[in-house]
Amino acid sequence: xxxxxxxxKPADKQPKIDWSRRQEAENFAETVKLFRQGKIDPxxxxxxxxxxxxxxxxxxxxxxxxxxKVPAGQIYPYQLEKIAQLSEMYSIGSAHFSTRENIQLHWVxxxxxxxxxQSLSDVGMTSREACGNTVRNVMCSPLSGVCKDEIFDAxxxxxxxxxxxxxxPICQGLPRKFKFNFTCCEKCxxxxxxxxxxxxxxxxxxxxxxxxxxxxxGGGLGNRSFVGHQLEDFTPVEDLLYTSMAVIRIFDRMGDRxxxxxxxxxxxxxxxxxxxxxxxxxxxxxxxxxxxxxxVKLNIDDSINEIQRPISVSDESAxxxxxxxxxxxxxxxxxxxxxxxxxxxxxxxxxxTANQLRSVAxxxxxxxxxxxxxxxxxxxxxxxxxxDDDLKSMYSRLIENGLAKTGSLTMASAVGCSGxxxxxxxxxxxxxxAKEVQRKFLELNxxxxxxxxxxxxxxxxxxxxxxxxxxxxxxxYGGGGRHGTDMFPNYTMSLGGKFDEDSMLGHHxxxxxxxxxxxxxxxxxxxxxxxxxxxxxxxxWIDRVVKGNESxxxxxxxxxxxxxAPLIVPPKVEDEPDFYMDFGSDTNxxxxxxxxxxxx
Amino acid sequence: xxxxxxxxISSKILREKIQExxxxxxxxxxxxxxQQGHITxxxxxxxxxxxNDDSPESIQKIAQDLGxxxxxxxxxxxxxxxxxxxxxxxxxxxxxxxxxxxxxxTFSQWKDLGYEISTEVPEIEPATHSVKIxxxxxxxxxxxxxxxxxxxxxIIDNRERLNYLEQHIPGxxxxxxxxxxxxxxxxxxxxxxxxxxxxxxxPEDAEIITYCGSVGTLSGLAYYALKSIGIPNVKLYxxxxxxxxxxxxxIDKQExxxxxxxxxx
Numbered sequence: 001x002x003x004x005x006x007x008x009k010p011a012d013k014q015p016k017i018d019w020s021r022r023q024e025a026e027n028f029a030e031t032v033k034l035f036r037q038g039k040i041d042p043x044x045x046x047x048x049x050x051x052x053x054x055x056x057x058x059x060x061x062x063x064x065x066x067x068x069k070v071p072a073g074q075i076y077p078y079q080l081e082k083i084a085q086l087s088e089m090y091s092i093g094s095a096h097f098s099t100r101e102n103i104q105l106h107w108v109x110x111x112x113x114x115x116x117x118q119s120l121s122d123v124g125m126t127s128r129e130a131c132g133n134t135v136r137n138v139m140c141s142p143l144s145g146v147c148k149d150e151i152f153d154a155x156x157x158x159x160x161x162x163x164x165x166x167x168x169p170i171c172q173g174l175p176r177k178f179k180f181n182f183t184c185c186e187k188c189x190x191x192x193x194x195x196x197x198x199x200x201x202x203x204x205x206x207x208x209x210x211x212x213x214x215x216x217x218g219g220g221l222g223n224r225s226f227v228g229h230q231l232e233d234f235t236p237v238e239d240l241l242y243t244s245m246a247v248i249r250i251f252d253r254m255g256d257r258x259x260x261x262x263x264x265x266x267x268x269x270x271x272x273x274x275x276x277x278x279x280x281x282x283x284x285x286x287x288x289x290x291x292x293x294x295x296v297k298l299n300i301d302d303s304i305n306e307i308q309r310p311i312s313v314s315d316e317s318a319x320x321x322x323x324x325x326x327x328x329x330x331x332x333x334x335x336x337x338x339x340x341x342x343x344x345x346x347x348x349x350x351x352x353t354a355n356q357l358r359s360v361a362x363x364x365x366x367x368x369x370x371x372x373x374x375x376x377x378x379x380x381x382x383x384x385x386x387x388d389d390d391l392k393s394m395y396s397r398l399i400e401n402g403l404a405k406t407g408s409l410t411m412a413s414a415v416g417c418s419g420x421x422x423x424x425x426x427x428x429x430x431x432x433x434a435k436e437v438q439r440k441f442l443e444l445n446x447x448x449x450x451x452x453x454x455x456x457x458x459x460x461x462x463x464x465x466x467x468x469x470x471x472x473x474x475x476x477y478g479g480g481g482r483h484g485t486d487m488f489p490n491y492t493m494s495l496g497g498k499f500d501e502d503s504m505l506g507h508h509x510x511x512x513x514x515x516x517x518x519x520x521x522x523x524x525x526x527x528x529x530x531x532x533x534x535x536x537x538x539x540x541w542i543d544r545v546v547k548g549n550e551s552x553x554x555x556x557x558x559x560x561x562x563x564x565a566p567l568i569v570p571p572k573v574e575d576e577p578d579f580y581m582d583f584g585s586d587t588n589x590x591x592x593x594x595x596x597x598x599x600x
Numbered sequence: 601x602x603x604x605x606x607x608x609i610s611s612k613i614l615r616e617k618i619q620e621x622x623x624x625x626x627x628x629x630x631x632x633x634x635q636q637g638h639i640t641x642x643x644x645x646x647x648x649x650x651x652n653d654d655s656p657e658s659i660q661k662i663a664q665d666l667g668x669x670x671x672x673x674x675x676x677x678x679x680x681x682x683x684x685x686x687x688x689x690x691x692x693x694x695x696x697x698x699x700x701x702x703x704x705x706t707f708s709q710w711k712d713l714g715y716e717i718s719t720e721v722p723e724i725e726p727a728t729h730s731v732k733i734x735x736x737x738x739x740x741x742x743x744x745x746x747x748x749x750x751x752x753x754x755i756i757d758n759r760e761r762l763n764y765l766e767q768h769i770p771g772x773x774x775x776x777x778x779x780x781x782x783x784x785x786x787x788x789x790x791x792x793x794x795x796x797x798x799x800x801x802x803p804e805d806a807e808i809i810t811y812c813g814s815v816g817t818l819s820g821l822a823y824y825a826l827k828s829i830g831i832p833n834v835k836l837y838x839x840x841x842x843x844x845x846x847x848x849x850x851i852d853k854q855e856x857x858x859x860x861x862x863x864x865x
Contacts, residue, residue: 029799036801058857088778092761094864106862107761109774111799351864421862432861584858592856 012078013371016301017163019069020121024128028052029114036111046597051134051172053127054113056597057106058424065422066091066105066116067130071162072140072155072182073101073375073382077361080373082123084357086116095357097350099415099468100179101139101375102130106422129166131597133174135248138162139190140182142374142382145305146335146342147184151200152211153302157240158182160298164241170248175255176263178248179220186501190377192219192228193471193499195265196247203234212236217247218269218277219503221465226266227503229274231281239285241298246284250277307337309369309387321396323406328391330447331408335384340369341391342384345398346408349416349434350379359401367394378415378456380408407438407447411455411538414438415468419461419478420582424594428478428489430461432583433517440518446525451532455539457521459491462593471499473539474521475506480591481513483570487589489514489582495524495557496546498539507546509557512568515579520564527554527563607689608787608828609675609701614639615715623673624666628684629707639677639710640718643667647684650691651815654838656731659695669727670697677703677710682786683777686820690836696732702824704785712784737823739809739835741847744769747807754806758818759841762863765854769811769844772852773800777818780825787821793829807833814842 035045046056049064057063068083083103087095090112091105098104108116120126130137140158144150161180165171171178179194191197197216202209212234219228235243247265254272256263269277331344345360352360360381364373369385376382386394398404407413416434419426437457446452460467460477469475475497481490490513494506512520528541531552544550546557554560571579580588617623618640625642627634634644643666650662668674674692678684685702692700703710711717747753748771755772757764764774779796782788788796797804808826812818816838826834837844845851 032799033801060854085778089776090779092859092863094862096862107765107859109800111801112779112796114799115796348864351862353864356864418862419858420856421858421860429858429861432858435861582858584861 012365013076013306015074015076015079015124015372016303017071017159018124019071019126019128019166020124021126021128021167022118022121024052024126025114025117025121028117029111032110032114047132050132050597051129052113052117053130054108054110055131056424056594058420058422058426059592059594062110063107064110064113065418066108066113066127067098068103068105068120068125068127069130069137070101070103070125070375071138072144072158073142074155074159074372075103075375075381076123076372077364079123079125080357080361080364082119082125084354084361086119087357088354090116094351094353096418097347097352097375097379097381099350099377099379099417099466100137101377102137103375104418106418126166129171131177133176133178135165135168135171135174135178135180138165138180138182139377141184141188141190142376142384143188143333143342144182144184146337146340146384147188148334148336149185149187150336151185151202154182154184154198154200154213156300156302157198157213157237157298160300161240161244164298170245170252174248174252175257176265178251178265180244188377189500189503192216192503193221193225193468194219194228195251196244197228198240201234203236205236210236213240215243217281218266218274220264220266221468221470222264223261223463224267225465225470225505226270227505229269229278231278237300241296242285242288243281245288246281249288250280250284305370307369307385308371309385309390310366320392321399323399323404324392324395326448327395327404327406330406330410330412332391333409337385339388340384341386341388342382343386343391343394344376344408345381345383345403346405346413347380348405348438349414349431356401356403359397359403363394363397363401363403366397378413380413405438405442407442409453410447411452411457411473412438412441412447414441414457414459415472416459417461417466421584423461423466424597425464426461426478427480427591427593428461428491428514429582429584430459430467430476430478433476433491433514434459434467436583437518437521451528451536452525452538454537455542458497468499469497470494470505471497471503472506473497473542474524476512476517478514479511480589481511481570486573486580487591488570488580489589491517493520495560496542498543507557510561510564510568512564513570513579514582516568519567523564523567524560527560606828606830607693607701608704608824611703611705611710611713611715614675614703618716623675624668626666626674626676626688627707628676628678628688633679635719637717637719639707640716640720641722642677643722643724645688647678647687647817650688654691656695656733659691660729660731663692663695663697663729664726665724667724667727668692668697669729672699672727674700675703676700677705677707679707680817681706681777681781681821682824683817683821686824687815687817690737690816690820690823690838694734694738696730696734702786704787706786709784709786736833737835739837741837741839741844741849743835744809744811744837745849747809750807752803752806754802754808756808756810756819756822757841758810758812758822762860763813765857765859767841767845767851767853769841770850770852772811775800775822777812777821780821787825787828790829793825797829804829804831805833807835809835809837811837811840811844814840816840
């Protein structure tokens with residue numbers, strides 16, 4: 001049983017911020033009741049439900065998905081244990097790590113959501129404003145504070161922005177959802193694909209070194225995607241709040257509240273043109289600063305986290321566990337702090353069982369000198385401050401608990417949104433496809449291939465972008481294809497997406513039937529191997545191909561299309577019935593979707 | 601020792617009464633586990649023995665062999681979150697035993713509390729027990745089918761969520777057995793249990809029928825979770841979904857979603 005007494009260990013680290021507000025749970029329970037009794041308008045209820053972090057579920061009103069916010073991805077062992085328990089009590093016995101550092105519980109009975117909210121309060125967590133037209137979870141790079149290329153740690157600023165925006169009246173009825181991403185360095189990126197993306201900078205002003213950010217505005221992925229624009233050369237930290245408020249005020253005032261398909265801020269930026277939008281923001285910021293009646297400041301808690309290596313549990317004489325070298329190569333990053341490492345725990349498409357969550361909690365306690373973990377950008381968990389001497393022992397523990405999947409930092413760890421496993425909008429089972437791709441990559445040891453290391457595969461189950469397919473080296477989004485009268489799941493493939501300092505959206509290349517996705521990926525890798533330069537990586541090569549700069553046999557996207565054409569011809573149903581079924585399904589494919597709530 | 605109609609006893613009270621030696625404590629884990637240590641004075645009844653033949657006559661014989669007469673106070677425990685012991689408590693109540701209680705902790709939790717355990721096996725003096733069937737606590741497939749459309753009947757499926765989504769008795773609602781426990785105890789607090797039912801809109805005067813996968817253990821726990829807050833009319837569909845399927849009765853499922861692929865199992 002989970003509640004057995006353990007040998008005494010130092011007390012768990014406590015988070016600095018309690019995000020919860022207990023009375024919200026009871027209020028939610030009451031409101032669900034009124035809704036069921038028909039006393040609340042369904043549209044009003046939906047907005048309320050989303051505001052509280054409960055998203056709709058595929059083809060049913062009985063269930064919800066509860067999205068637990070994890071600001072800056074910072075998560076503590078006892079919080080993971082609580083989520084493990086909640087997943088068994090109210091969900092499917094597994095939890096899901098999202099691409100935006102949230103943790104999701106799926107297939108929760110709507111009437112039970114309030115119990116989850118109540119329990120989250122016990123561990124200082126909330127699902128408030130995790131969905132709906134609000135400021136969503138504020139992300140921060142899982143390597144912030146330990147990255148070798150960062151200028152300073154953005155985490156306290158991400159936390160302060162999250163704290164300031166949560167339950168703030170201005171964030172309760174925005175035209176559409178609003179996302180902040182902080183990062184460590186431009187290479188780790190993810191800052192030009194959101195409404196506000198920030199990367200730390202230091203500038204010398206009047207001989208004084210001042211902290212600040214490079215801020216990108218108006219990016220976003222979706223049915224139409226845009227890359228964010230840089231607001232100004234340098235925004236000092238003192239202006240972080242004013243700038244954020246100015247942007248939100250402009251969006252609130254001028255954003256499109258009517259056209260559901262075009263109401264993200266990126267459309268406003270696009271419609272006005274960047275220069276005009278930029279001027280508006282700078283002016284608005286001046287107004288915000290000049291008109292505040294009391295000085296409003298961010299509460300930046302940059303007190304230093306205590307770093308204390310847990311009492312060593314490593315057995316020096318133990319032999320090197322099998323597969324350690326491969327795991328270390330593909331899952332571990334050396335920190336800027338000498339002797340310490342950040343270890344990535346790879347999950348298949350972000351899924352983890354309740355028992356594994358409990359193991360992760362124990363492993364954090366036993367190995368992380370900072371005493372907590374960070375949710376990553378790619379449906380993963382990062383345990384940081386692991387001492388060099390403890391890596392092997394920790395790896396053994398991960399193996400015991402089925403958590404030592406290799407290739408977390410490589411192309412092998414494909415991202416997949418929830419797809420038809422739970423989402424109303426999904427057309428295909430992108431979630432399972434991502435797992436299939438990952439399994440194939442690991443089976444073929446492709447995670448160890450240095451040429452593929454900096455490439456990514458990301459898969460969405462519809463043209464929206466929860467799977468972030470547009471920024472993948474090879475991206476896919478799901479749809480339906482037809483051969484005669486028969487339908488099959490068909491993915492649109494894009495090539496050459498990037499999310500670093502040269503962020504770029506992928507180039508639509510071909511439509512690939514689901515059962516050909518893996519063969520097509522392998523074919524592209526084969527073409528690359530045949531035609532690459534000695535020091536090429538797949539991502540560099542694809543970049544040249546999509547820009548028409550490649551001089552080998554493959555000179556552009558058209559040549560790739562020609563090469564894969566024979567692979568994507570639909571066979572007759574009687575020759576290959578499996579072709580017409582999606583992964584995880586034993587019946588012929590047909591598209592079924594419900595109403596999306598992104599736009600609610 | 602009965603102080604209310606609620607057939608649940610707290611570990612604290614049992615501990616005080618152990619030495620009285622007038623209570624028959626029954627450990628329903630496997631023989632080997634029992635031998636390694638059990639609550640002081642407990643005797644062993646591996647659940648499999650009861651499930652092997654759960655006819656009233658067989659249950660009667662088991663009771664008699666364990667020295668349980670009509671008047672013997674009985675307390676049952678397991679180490680499987682209370683599901684196995686619930687099933688045994690229910691079986692004894694079914695043949696008319698009036699003083700049988702479920703221990704509110706598992707054996708592990710008992711040990712965590714630091715309470716006494718022993719490896720000594722008590723001598724058993726066989727006793728005589730009558731059979732007086734208690735039909736109102738049992739539901740058969742026929743009965744369930746007959747009443748399931750009734751307005752005041754609530755059918756509760758206590759299996760895990762994914763199993764429920766995949767197939768369940770039409771009209772049943774799902775309360776996974778994990779929902780019933782609280783930290784350190786096999787059942788929720790009374791207040792917590794009441795809130796759960798209130799949120800789900802289950803009236804306390806409803807006729808509630810619980811079922812699970814095959815032998816009525818998980819749903820037995822739910823039976824006593826409901827009894828713990830004094831719900832008067834609860835029935836256990838003891839042969840549960842396995843029998844329902846074998847009888848080819850109608851089944852509902854959640855369509856058009858690949859929820860299994862969200863599991864990391």
